[in-house]
Amino acid sequence: xRIVPSFERDALGAGLIYGRTGVSPExxxxxxxxxxxxxxxxxxxxxxxxxxxxxxxxxxxxxECSAPDWDGEGAVPVDRAAVGRAERFIRVLPASVPxxxxxxxxxxSVSLDWRGSQYxxxxxxxxxxxxxxIAWLKGTDSxxxxxxxxxxxxxxxxxxxxxxxLRSADAAV
Numbered sequence: 001x002r003i004v005p006s007f008e009r010d011a012l013g014a015g016l017i018y019g020r021t022g023v024s025p026e027x028x029x030x031x032x033x034x035x036x037x038x039x040x041x042x043x044x045x046x047x048x049x050x051x052x053x054x055x056x057x058x059x060x061x062x063x064e065c066s067a068p069d070w071d072g073e074g075a076v077p078v079d080r081a082a083v084g085r086a087e088r089f090i091r092v093l094p095a096s097v098p099x100x101x102x103x104x105x106x107x108x109s110v111s112l113d114w115r116g117s118q119y120x121x122x123x124x125x126x127x128x129x130x131x132x133x134i135a136w137l138k139g140t141d142s143x144x145x146x147x148x149x150x151x152x153x154x155x156x157x158x159x160x161x162x163x164x165x166l167r168s169a170d171a172a173v
Contacts, residue, residue: 054090054099058083058110065104075106079128086110086126088151097162100124116166124158134158138165 064070065078089112090099100112109127116122125133130151135144147155 050099051090051093054102055087057102058086058090061102061104061110070104071106073106075104076108078104078110079108081128082108082110082126085128085130085149085151086112089124089126089132089149089154092152092154094154094159097159098166114162114166120165122162122165132158134161136161136165 062078062080062083065075068077069075070077086102093099098114100114103111103113105111105125107127109125112124112126114122119137119139121137123135125135126149127133130148132147132149133144134147136142143161145157145161147158149155
């Protein structure tokens, strides 16, 4: 039996959708496969949009804070090496982790911040070196640490702590 998938325009005419005309077991398997591929592409596009937004925010902060004394209190310009390291960090974040808010720091570093709630915060300070300064608040518990980031993979200790801090009823990670 030959299975011929059919495609038609979606309701808005924006793209093709897959429709099944066969009823055989093979046709059903093929239909499920196409559905899985479509869902994966849609998830990838959604994640890419959020990641692109975070990267655009990073570049915006870098531009806004590129002059000496950008805060009126003697801050140094955001270090381009710190921006590059922060960009790399954002690019390798797993899909299960929300994108951070971006801020600059008076010493030229970039701050990546996650807010699960008023009492659940996680912040990473990214500077010129491979050392990341980390601080968190989880209810009445708080902590800080330093970890190394090689530019290719985020240490498990950072991801585990971030997930633990953000885990709550309204912040799925």
